[in-house]
Every structure is written in structure tokens, then in C-alpha cells.
Amino acid sequence: MISQILFIAIIIAAVVLFSINVKKVIRNIRLGRDADRSDQPSKRLMTMLKVAFGQSKMVVRPIPAALHFVVYAGFVIINIEVLEIMIDGIFGTHRIFGGLGTLYNFLIGSFEILALGVWLACVIFLIRRNILKLKRFMASELEGWPKSDANYILFTEVLLMTAFLLMNAADAKLQTLGLSHYTAAGSFPVSQFLIPLLPDQPSVLIALERGCWWFHIIGILAFLNYLPYSKHFHILFAFPNTYYSNLEPKGEFTNMESVTNEVKAMLDPSFVPAEAAAGRFGAKDVNDLTWINLMNAYTCTECGRCTSVCPANITGKLLSPRKIMMDTRDRMEEVGKSLDQKGPGLEDGKSLIDNYITREEIWACTSCNACVEACPINIDPLAIITELRRYAVMEESQAPTSINTMLGNIENNGAPWKYSPADRFNWAKEN
Amino acid sequence: MSEKLNIEVPTMAELVARGEQPEILFWVGCAGSYDERAQKTTRDICKILHHVGIKYAVLGTEESCTGDPAKRAGNEFLFQMQAMTNIEILNGYDIKKIVTGCPHCFNTIKNEYPGLGGNYEVIHHTQLIQDLIAEGKLKAEGGESFKGKKITYHDPCYLGRANGVYEAPRKALEVLDAQLVEMKRCKSNGLCCGAGGAQMFKEPEKGNKDINIERIEEALETNPGIIAAGCPFCMTMLSDGVKMKDKSDEVQVLDIAEITARANGL
Numbered sequence: 001m002i003s004q005i006l007f008i009a010i011i012i013a014a015v016v017l018f019s020i021n022v023k024k025v026i027r028n029i030r031l032g033r034d035a036d037r038s039d040q041p042s043k044r045l046m047t048m049l050k051v052a053f054g055q056s057k058m059v060v061r062p063i064p065a066a067l068h069f070v071v072y073a074g075f076v077i078i079n080i081e082v083l084e085i086m087i088d089g090i091f092g093t094h095r096i097f098g099g100l101g102t103l104y105n106f107l108i109g110s111f112e113i114l115a116l117g118v119w120l121a122c123v124i125f126l127i128r129r130n131i132l133k134l135k136r137f138m139a140s141e142l143e144g145w146p147k148s149d150a151n152y153i154l155f156t157e158v159l160l161m162t163a164f165l166l167m168n169a170a171d172a173k174l175q176t177l178g179l180s181h182y183t184a185a186g187s188f189p190v191s192q193f194l195i196p197l198l199p200d201q202p203s204v205l206i207a208l209e210r211g212c213w214w215f216h217i218i219g220i221l222a223f224l225n226y227l228p229y230s231k232h233f234h235i236l237f238a239f240p241n242t243y244y245s246n247l248e249p250k251g252e253f254t255n256m257e258s259v260t261n262e263v264k265a266m267l268d269p270s271f272v273p274a275e276a277a278a279g280r281f282g283a284k285d286v287n288d289l290t291w292i293n294l295m296n297a298y299t300c301t302e303c304g305r306c307t308s309v310c311p312a313n314i315t316g317k318l319l320s321p322r323k324i325m326m327d328t329r330d331r332m333e334e335v336g337k338s339l340d341q342k343g344p345g346l347e348d349g350k351s352l353i354d355n356y357i358t359r360e361e362i363w364a365c366t367s368c369n370a371c372v373e374a375c376p377i378n379i380d381p382l383a384i385i386t387e388l389r390r391y392a393v394m395e396e397s398q399a400p401t402s403i404n405t406m407l408g409n410i411e412n413n414g415a416p417w418k419y420s421p422a423d424r425f426n427w428a429k430e431n
Numbered sequence: 432m433s434e435k436l437n438i439e440v441p442t443m444a445e446l447v448a449r450g451e452q453p454e455i456l457f458w459v460g461c462a463g464s465y466d467e468r469a470q471k472t473t474r475d476i477c478k479i480l481h482h483v484g485i486k487y488a489v490l491g492t493e494e495s496c497t498g499d500p501a502k503r504a505g506n507e508f509l510f511q512m513q514a515m516t517n518i519e520i521l522n523g524y525d526i527k528k529i530v531t532g533c534p535h536c537f538n539t540i541k542n543e544y545p546g547l548g549g550n551y552e553v554i555h556h557t558q559l560i561q562d563l564i565a566e567g568k569l570k571a572e573g574g575e576s577f578k579g580k581k582i583t584y585h586d587p588c589y590l591g592r593a594n595g596v597y598e599a600p601r602k603a604l605e606v607l608d609a610q611l612v613e614m615k616r617c618k619s620n621g622l623c624c625g626a627g628g629a630q631m632f633k634e635p636e637k638g639n640k641d642i643n644i645e646r647i648e649e650a651l652e653t654n655p656g657i658i659a660a661g662c663p664f665c666m667t668m669l670s671d672g673v674k675m676k677d678k679s680d681e682v683q684v685l686d687i688a689e690i691t692a693r694a695n696g697l
Contacts, residue, residue, distance in 0.1 A: 060620075251593025252542035256507045260547065263511040282505060311623040311646075316639030364636040367503050367628030368588040373619050389505030403504050406632035410509055414495030415461040416632055425491040427463070427470040428440040428477070 007089035007217075014221035021228040025298060028336040032291035033279070037244040047378070048243040057376040061305070064128075067121040071157070074118035075235065078111050078164070085217050095171075098185025108186035112168060116190045119161040122154045129154075136304040141323040146231065146302055153232050160219045167212035169194035170205045177202055234301035238377040241299040244292055245378035250369045253386060256281070282390025285351040286332045289387055296379040297329035306371035306381055312364040319364040321371035321381035327356035328384060353388050362388045363400055436474045438481045442491040443524050453488040455480075455559075456526045458540065460533035461496050462663035468670065469532075469663035475692035476532050476556050482697050483568045487530075493520055497539040504629040511547065514539075518549035528552045530559045532688070534590035534662045535627075541594070555590055557661050557687050561599040564606055574696030577607035582690075583614055583655040585646070585669060586621035587662035600661050603687050607694055612653040622646050626664035647672030651682070658684045 037044075050056045055072065058065040087096045097104050129137045129150060137150070169191035174182040179202060188195075198205060227233045258281065261273035283289045306321035307313050313320050331352045338346040353359070365385045372380050392398050399407070406416045414421050446453055457480065463473040480487045498513030517540075521529075529551045531537040541553035554562075563569035571577070582604055590596045597618045604611055616622040625635070625642030635641060647669060650658050658673070660666045669684045685693075 249538070249542050249594050251538040251589050253502055255511070255543060255546045259507045259511050263508065263515060266512070267515055281507065309620070309622075311625060311642045312636070312638070314622075315635075315642050315645050317636045318638075319636070360636055363633070364638075365628050366588070366623045366625060366630050366642065368623035369592040370588075370620075370623065373592050386503075386505065389503075390507060391505075393505035394508060399504060400633050402633040403629060406629065407501055407504065407506050407509055410496045410498070410501050410513065414513070415465060416496060416500050417461070417465055419465045421492060421495070424464045424494060425442070425489070427459070427465075427473050428436060428489075428491075 001092070004090060004092050010218065010221065011086070011089075014225060018225050018228075021225065024336060024340070025228055025233075027339070028332045029291050029294045029298065031287045031332065031335065032289050032294040033287075035290035035292050037292065040247060043247060044243045044245075047245060047247070048239055051245075051376070051378055052238040052242040055376065057378075060374075067124055070114070070117040070121045071125075074114040074121075074161075077114055078118070079220075080107065081111055081164075082217070082220060085213070089217065094181055095183075095185045098183065104185060105187040108168070109189050112165065112188060112190040115161045115164050119158055119165075122157045122161070126151065126154045126158075136308050139304060139307060139320060139322070141320055141326055142302065142304075146326065149230050149232075150302070152226075153230065156219065156223055156226075160216060160223070163212040163215045163219065165191045165194060167209055167216060169198060170209035170212065173198055174202065174205050174209060177205075179206075231300065231302045234299050234377060237295065237299035241295055242378050244295070246380060246383075250372055256390075280391065281394035282392070283384070283387035284353055284391045284395070286328060286335055288391070289328070289352075289384060293328065293380070293384050293387070294332055296381075296384075297325050297332060299377055300325040300329065300379055301377075302326060303376070305374040305376065306379070309370040309374045311366055311368060311370065317360075317364040318358065319361045321385075324357060324361070324381045324384050325379060328352065331356050353391060357388060359392065359398070361385075362392070363403075436477065438477065440477050440491075441488045443488045443493065444491070446488045447524065451486075452525070454486045455528045455530050456521070456524075457487050457489045458497075458529050458531040458533075458536050459489055459494060460531060460536040460663065462667075463532040464494070466663055466667070468666055472663065472666070472686040472688050473532055475686070475688040475697065476530075478692050478697040479560065479563070479569065479688060479695075482695065483563055490520065497536045499535040499539040500629045500632060502539070502543070503627070510543075514544055514547050514549070518544055518547055521549060521551065526551055528554075530554050530556055532556050532663070534587040534593070535664070538589045538593050555596060555599070555661065557590070557600040557603050558596065560603040560687060560691050564603065569691070569695065571606045571608070571691075571694040575693040577609040577657075577690065577694055580607075580609045580656045581612055581654060582607070582609045582657045582659050583612050583650055583653045584617075584659040584661075584687075585614070585624065585650065585665055586618060587660070587665050588621070588623050588627050590661055591621050592619055600659070600687050603691060604659060607690070609657075612655065614649050614653055616649060622649065624662075624665040624668035626668045631664050631667070643668035643672040644675060647676055651676060651678060655682060657690070658682060659690060660684060660686050 055069060058068060084095065084097050088094055128134050168188050171182060172188045172191060173195050175184045227236065264271045265273055280288060286294060302322055304322050310319060310321055335346055362385050367382060369382060372382055409416050409418050413419060457476060459473050462469040495517055496513050497517060498510035501513065502510035529540060531540065531553065534555060537553060537555045540549065540551065560569065584600055584604060586597065622645065623642060624646055658669055660669055666684060666686060673679055673682050673684055
């Protein structure tokens with residue numbers, strides 16, 4: 001009875017805590033400007049199913065794709081087991097679904113095989129990061145917390161899977177001892193090999209089985225509450241992020257409506273804009289970005305596929321699209337913390353541009369869209385870079401000198417070079 | 432050879448004065464108009480249009496920058512000023528279909544002009560060439576033979592990833608009976624030449640290599656006789672890369688329009 005109450009209390013606490021943190025995250029995302037992505041719902045749904053659920057963009061790199069798929073399938077399928085754990089925990093039953101017989105045996109058997117797969121995949125992932133030191137995971141923006149974050153996630157998953165298999169092994173052994181509580185249920189294709197390693201005393205076995213059971217469920221709940229602080233948030237955000245991702249051609253940049261009004265008024269003095277332009281042009285800080293940009297930042301799992309294909313990064317420039325996303329999230333968290341502690345009206349003298357993302361980074365971008373193409377969950381770092389450039393150019397008039405020269409040429413000659421418009425057609429007459 | 436232009440290039444103003452309307456408007460672009468190397472491509476596109484007998488016209492001195500480099504650099508004001516001025520001219524001439532000689536113009540007019548009131552069917556010149564080949568109006572005969580020559584095609588970002596046009600330029604090369612070889616990074620995984628996003632007009636940021644060198648090294652790994660381009664900016668970057676690598680004697684960088692014109696003896 002006490003354990004049932006404790007169990008229910010832990011579940012409630014975990015869910016409440018998680019809801020509070022998710023609310024904060026949603027509030028942070030809502031700091032962003034409006035952007036309408038409510039069009040084409042069926043196409044959006046298909047994109048989500050294909051890219052997030054079906055992981056279609058992962059296959060470009062087959063090895064991590066296969067390993068990731070095992071962990072993903074394991075996560076989704078083994079969590080069916082959580083349903084049983086919940087019911088058992090609340091009602092004090094044991095393996096409530098055991099009555100399903102063959103189906104149950106099949107389910108537990110598959111969970112075990114998947115658990116072993118997840119265990120192996122996570123160990124390989126740890127080796128790739130810490131021993132093989134793949135270039136993608138060695139960038140400077142990952143130093144410190146991001147690197148630890150990745151290792152904590154993988155290590156926790158290894159522990160959770162170990163607990164799950166040990167629990168089953170202990171249970172299987174108890175079932176053979178004929179204790180009334182431990183009726184025969186489940187098949188144990190993996191954990192049967194652990195049985196010989198376990199002690200024979202029923203009391204120790206029960207302690208082990210119960211210990212692993214509690215560790216498994218508390219571990220999962222702790223993991224859930226870790227998500228809002230971690231890059232691992234992608235397991236949830238991948239779905240809305242792909243649903244709301246850009247469906248237009250990648251080369252199409254948004255036309256700024258506020259500018260359209262001003263330009264129309266300039267070209268046609270009789271034009272009266274519907275409403276005055278609000279806010280600044282482009283983005284100086286996170287609240288100037290759209291909620292899509294900000295959701296992108298929470299979705300990023302720092303895999304670095306973007307950075308590894310970025311022509312600027314490949315050739316040694318400072319720009320790293322992954323860092324653009326990480327900086328955006330860090331700044332958003334900072335603004336969010338200030339909102340929690342001091343309420344609105346943050347004036348810390350800092351901004352996303354300069355304090356997080358430098359000018360050198362934004363001007364190194366070739367807008368080639370390789371990062372956007374590479375992201376397995378449709379994050380768009382280029383959209384943020386463009387907004388920062390817009391701010392630098394339109395609000396501050398601070399662009400590299402040669403860019404200003406180019407802009408001046410377009411304004412005066414209708415071409416980015418200093419040629420006379422009168423000579424524009426000379427190509428047909430020469431030679 | 433493709434140097435000389437023995438044909439009259441009709442302008443919209445002339446056509447309208449004669450009360451005529453072209454089937455297609457050829458949007459030349461700034462590079463195609465002023466850059467000496469790109470001008471050759473421009474003239475070859477005209478030769479192709481003339482050769483197949485499509486009724487076309489150019490804007491001539493009425494054309495102005497689409498605003499693409501301004502937009503990528505973050506100057507939305509200047510972009511929209513350019514765009515609206517151009518749209519006024521295009522709509523004034525009641526233009527329905529446009530072929531561009533540059534992927535950047537192509538992307539901008541196709542994707543960003545509609546929101547500002549400019550709605551046209553826009554194609555890139557490699558798509559036009561592909562269509563003409565498919566319709567049987569254009570072949571690869573009567574000119575230089577490319578049979579067996581090793582050609583590698585560099586995907587321009589604003590044609591490929593930006594707009595998903597990967598097949599048209601390749602189809603245009605397939606008729607040559609040449610040996611087409613792909614670089615490691617091609618199609619949606621293609622590496623930028625380094626010119627996009629207004630980089631063409633500035634010095635690169637500090638790094639350990641120029642992007643066009645990274646790209647040209649990859650292109651040269653395929654041992655090509657010709658590196659095929661579809662963008663005047665890629666043309667500049669790739670040609671510079673070939674020069675830097677002292678390979679100008681062995682490797683030519685040619686636009687697909689130039690190759691097509693040569694193959695047809697235009």
C-alpha cells in the first residue's frame with residue numbers, strides 16, 4: 001500500500017514538474033514574432049510522418065541512421081512496457097498483462113531484443129563520441145555542457161536498459177522458484193543469459209527485481225524531466241518542428257511586409273499603408289525572430305550534420321550553423337530566466353547578435369542551404385542568419401565595406417558592379 | 432564558334448513598337464550583361480533561341496538587377512525597390528514566361544516576385560535546353576563533338592538545393608554522348624562554389640582555405656576535361672579555381688549553354 005502511494009506521488013510530481021518546465025519553454029518560444037504556418041495541413045502532416053516519424057533524412061549517413069533507428073524504435077516500443085509498469089505500480093499488481101499469454105510473451109521477448117539493441121547502439125554512440133572522437137562531435141561549440149549532456153543521455157539509456165534486463169532476469173528466476181506473486185509470464189530471450197549470474201536467495205532476487213523496477217520507472221520519469229534542459233528535447237520537438245517546417249522552395253526568402261508598405265509608399269505617394277510598421281527590421285535579439293526560429297533552437301539535438309556540410313565551416317571560417325541554433329537557445333533561456341526572476345523588461349545590455357553570434361559568423365554564410373538540407377528534422381539556421389543580417393544592414397547600416405559598395409551600385413546603377421545602366425545591352429553589340 | 436554574335440537580339444521595346452509579343456522573355460541578369468566571361472554564355476543562349484526559332488526578346492537597358500544580392504545581404508528595402516520597379520516593367524509588357532541565364536535571377540523572380548505582384552512562369556536556361564531537346568528541336572549535331580569527353584557538372588546552389596533542379600542540366604549534357612562523372616558532393620549534397628549569399632562581392636572571412644579551391648580540388652579529382660556550370664557566379668569561382676591550380680590548359684570551365692551551342696555549331 002505504501003509503495004502504491006509513493007508510486008502515485010512520484011508520478012504526479014514528475015508530471016507536474018514536467019508541465020511547469022514545458023510551459024516555460026512554450027512561453028520562451030512565444031517570445032518570437034508571429035509567423036503563419038497553418039497552410040497545407042495535409043502536406044504538413046505528410047512531412048512530419050516522413051521526416052520525423054519515418055526518419056527519411058537520416059539515411060544519408062547509413063551507420064548512425066541504423067543505430068539511431070534502433071534507439072528510436074526501442075524508445076517507442078519499450079515504452080509500451082511503461083503502461084504495464086504504471087498499472088502495476090498504482091494497483092499493486094504484478095505483470096498485469098501476463099494474462100495475454102502468447103502475445104505477452106511475444107511482447108516481452110521483443111522488448112528484450114530491442115533493449116539489447118538500444119544498449120549496444122548507445123555504447124557504440126559513446127565510443128564514437130569519446131574514443132573515436134568523430135570530427136562532428138569535436139567542434140569548439142560542444143565543449144563543456146553540450147558534450148556532457150550527450151554523454152549523460154547515452155549513459156542513462158545504457159543504465160535504463162541494463163535495469164530493464166536485470167529486472168526481467170530476476171523475475172524469470174523468481175518465476176521458476178514458484179513464489180505466488182511471481183507467476184510465470186513473459187519470455188526472456190536476452191535476460192535468460194543473465195540468470196546464472198544472479199544469486200539464489202529469493203529475498204535478494206526480490207530486492208533486485210523491485211530495485212530495478214523502481215530504477216527503471218523513476219529513471220524514465222527523471223529522463224522526461226531532464227529533456228527541457230537538454231539537447232535531447234528533439235524526441236518531442238521533432239514532430240511539431242517538422243510539421244511547421246518550411247514547405248516553400250529553400251531559395252525563397254521571406255518578403256518583409258513592413259518593408260513592402262514603406263517601399264510602396266515611396267514609389268507611390270498616394271499609397272496609404274494599412275498599419276504602421278511595428279518593431280525593428282531584422283533580428284537583434286531572440287524576440288525579433290519568429291516562433292519557428294525559436295522552436296528550431298529547442299529542437300536542435302546538436303548532431304552537427306549542418307556544420308559538417310557548411311562550406312564556410314569546412315574551409316575554416318568561424319561560422320557553424322549548429323552554433324547558431326545553440327546560441328539562439330542559450331540566449332532564449334537567459335531571457336526566460338530573467339522573465340522568471342525579474343519579470344518582463346530585460347535590459348542586460350546583451351543581444352543575440354554580438355554577445356552570442358558574431359558579425360564574422362553571419363557574414364561568412366553563402367546562403368547555400370546545405371545546412372537546411374542536411375538537418376534530419378528540418379531546422380533552418382539560414383533563416384536566423386538572414387534576420388541577423390537584415391538587422392545589421394537595415395537598422396545599423398553595418399555591413400562589410402565591400403557589401404556597402406555593392407548595395408550602393410545596385411541603388412545607383414541597377415547592378416552590383418559599377419557599370420553604367422546605359423551599357424547594359426552592349427553585350428549584344430560588341431565583338 | 433561561340434564568340435561572335437551575328438544575329439540581332441530583339442528588345443521588348445522593338446517588339447512592342449511592331450505590335451508583337453514574344454513567346455518568352457530572356458532575362459539576362461547583371462553578370463550576363465556586364466561580366467565578360469558571362470557575356471559569352473548570354474550570347475550563346477541567344478544563339479540557341481534564334482537557332483530553334485523561338486520568338487524571344489530581352490529588356491536591354493530596361494533590365495535592372497533583380498535585387499537578389501541585396502536581399503541575401505539583408506537589404507530588404509533595396510531588394511523590394513528593385514523588385515517592384517522590375518515588376519512594373521515586366522507587367523507593363525505583359526510578360527508571361529521568362530527564361531533566365533542565372534540561377535539567382537531565376538530563384539528571385541520565380542519565388543520572391545509573386546508576393547510582390549510579379550507572377551510569371553520562370554525557367555532557367557538549362558531547363559529550356561532540356562525542353563528543346565525533349566521536343567526534338569535541339570540536338571547535338573553539326574558542331575564540336577564531345578563524344579567520350581569527361582564532363583563533371585557543378586550544381587549551383589540556387590538551382591539545385593534552392594529549387595530542386597538537378598535533372599535538367601544533366602539531361603542537357605546527356606545528349607552529347609560524353610562521359611559524365613559526378614563529384615563526391617553533388618545534387619542535394621553539392622558544395623557551394625563560394626559566391627552565394629553576396630559573397631561574390633566581398634572578401635571571404637578568415638579561414639584556412641577559399642571555398643572555390645575546396646570545390647575545384649573535388650572537381651579535379653574526377654579528372655575532367657570540362658567542368659560544366661549553370662551559373663555566371665559559379666563560372667567565375669570555378670574558373671579562378673582552375674587558374675589557381677594551374678590547370679587552365681587541361682580543364683575548361685563552360686556553361687551548359689556554351690556547350691550546347693558548340694555541339695550544334697552555333
